[in-house]
Amino acid sequence: MPVADGTSVALFPGQGTQAKGMGADLFDRFPEHTALAGEVLGYDIARLCLEDPDHRLDDTRYTQPALYVVNALSYWDRVARGEPEADVLLGHSLGEYNALLAAGAFDFETGLKIVAQRAELMAAQRGGAMLAVVGMSAERLADLLAEQDLTTLDVANRNTPTQNVLSGPAEDIDRAREALTGHGVRVAALRVSAAFHSRYMRAARDEFAAFLRGFRFGPLTRTVIANVTARPYRDGEVARTLSDQIAGSVRWSDSVRSVLRGLPGARFREIGGTGVLTRMVRQIEGAPTAPEARPRRVFTVAYAGGDENAYRALAGHTGDLEVVPLERPGRGRRVAEPLLTDVDAVVADLVDQLRGRLDEPYAVYGHSLGARLAFLVCRALRAEGLPLPRRLVVSGECGPSIPSRERDTWRLTGDAFWAHLDRLGGVPQQLRQFEDLMAHYERVLRADFTLLGRYAHREEPPLDVPITVVTGDREPFTDAEIGAWQRESTEPLARHRLPGDHFFIRGHWAELAHLIEGAPHA
Incomplete structure (x- = not known):
């Protein structure tokens, strides 16, 4: 079953796509930003783009700021007209600054100042x-x-x-x-005066790196693919990556392939420009590539209070994909074992269940608490040199570097504890009729919520595993909280929203199975 909200990818063009008349109708729609651009640059940006009276539009010092402004206004215009913000952003050379702007790395004015300095440094190179x-x-x-x-x-x-x-x-x-x-x-x-994106730009790169030390960059709320690595940007590395780009190759083909590989069926849309990036994407899509092996089984990690039956309904929608639940102690078939409240002990137990079962391509899936544990399982597998999953699918949870919204739930007592669980929607009402079951279930829940309370994120290199994150449209997560999952993967993050609250998965098993299998989506 197709997933309705397939990943949207925005493409921002770079130098070489400028043309007299670009930005028509945009400057009047965004008068404040147009005026601000004029104040920063010291000239009339609208007149330059629309009339080019002094024939400066092809001069790097003017080309790059002009494209940055027009790209920004074009993107905001699309959003204002009802198009959703893109999930993944790619910019070709100069266009990468617009991708970072759209992802929240800096504001419009800051980005324009940086671009203007970049243009001056690059234009100063000769020969x-x-x-x-x-x-x-x-x-x-x-x-x-x-x-x-x-x-x-x-x-x-x-x-x-x-x-x-x-x-x-x-x-x-x-x-x-x-x-x-x-x-x-x-x-x-090409109509340029210098050897851009080559070893001969190293002096400009070093000067630019020194200039960027005066700026602070915000956490990215969207995935941005870097030209020089063809991998997603990482928070804390924006300045270095931007300076490296000046003297590094623009790996556009590899960047697009990275998106196509990790996000099959992604929808590309070029912002402004002349369609040159769209044509490039079509050529890259049409080039032969080795088919990727799809998972043969998925190992599932239950949410707080859940056992091996938590995702039983999922198996009815996965076809040939085998669903293998990982059971934590103290519940289900392991009910006689003591409950665990130490995160490392739980992860070690889950990894032990996987040993000897990683002989075929597989995926890992977890919801809520299960999402964090599934992520830690992948880290533990990497640490032991064991085969990693084809993809990690998580739902109902923010990125693990951000404290869980449920980190203090284990401290609630009595009726307050159960009232909170009712708001989450995860406790069957019929359970209230049986005091012995209620007592057992409360012990299990408190142990699991204790895990969330004790979870302490450790900074480690990102996983070479694609991550798909799925949330309900009535869950309270912000873009930054969901975007934090990108920090944990070297592949572009796939985002999906489905109707529902925290336990939206119960009404969308087919869509969830589709995402775990990794089939192209609409």
Whole structure:
């Protein structure tokens, strides 16, 4: 069954897509931001974009700020007209600043000041040139350059599997043009005055890095794919990644592949621009790739108070995917064992249940408390060098670096404890008729909520595991709380919202099964 809210991916274009007349109708719609841009830059941004009276629009010092402003206004205009904010954001070179703006790394004014400085530093470099090469892979291009003794050139842009851009000294770019043309390869010189995104921009990179030390960047509420790594940005590394981008290759093809691999069926939409990024995505989508093995089984970790039957209904919707519940002590078939309230002991117990069962591709799923425990299980598996899951699916919980909203529930007493559980919606009303069951269930619940109260997040490198997070549309999580899951994965975060409150999963087993299987969604 398709999931209705498939991941939305916004694409922001960069230098080379500027054109006289860009931003028409946007400047009047956003007069305050237009005026602010003029104050920061010292010139009329609307006049530059719409009329270009002094022919400066192709000058890097003016091009980059102009594109940043138009991209920002274009994105806000779409949102104002009812389009949802994107879940994943990609920007091509300069466009990456708009992606970070949309994700909350900085405000409009701060971003514009940073872009203006970047433009000045890049424009100050001289003696370089860039050459687009069409119809040859980056690997074959590198081999040919080596054969021609042109190792002074770098592949600056890896745009598609067969479209790349060379960058380096102008005289060596001329030699490369002759050599490539002689091999029947299509080439085109770019209108730039420096060797952007190459080793020859290291001085500009270092100056920019020093400039960025004067700024603080906010936590990202959306996933942003970095050009230089083709991986999601990590909080605390924004300044370094941005400065590295100036002298590093724009790995656009790898970035798009990262999204396609982790978020099958994602919907791409280009913000402003001329459609060049959209065409690139189509070429990348059409290139052959090795099929990814789908999970054969899913190991499930129950929520607070749950046992091996917590997700029994899920098995009716998973087809050939085997559902394997992991049971914690003190409940279900392990009811005679003592309850555990130490997080590390619970995780060790869960990992012990997995040993010897990781011989086929698998997924791990957990809801609420089960989400945090499932995440810790993946960390423990990595620490032991055991095979990691194809994906981790979590629901009903914020990112583990953020304290749980239920961290103090175990402290509630008497009627206050049960009243709180009623608000969460997880306790069957018929249970109230049986005092002995109530007493047993309360012990189990208190043990589990104690785990949430004692959970202390440890900073570790992100997992090389795609994470899918699912929430109910009536749950109180903020974008930042859900976005915090991105910190734990090197792959783009998949987000989905389904109708319902904290226990929305009970009405959406089919959709949940679909996400665990990793099938493309609508």
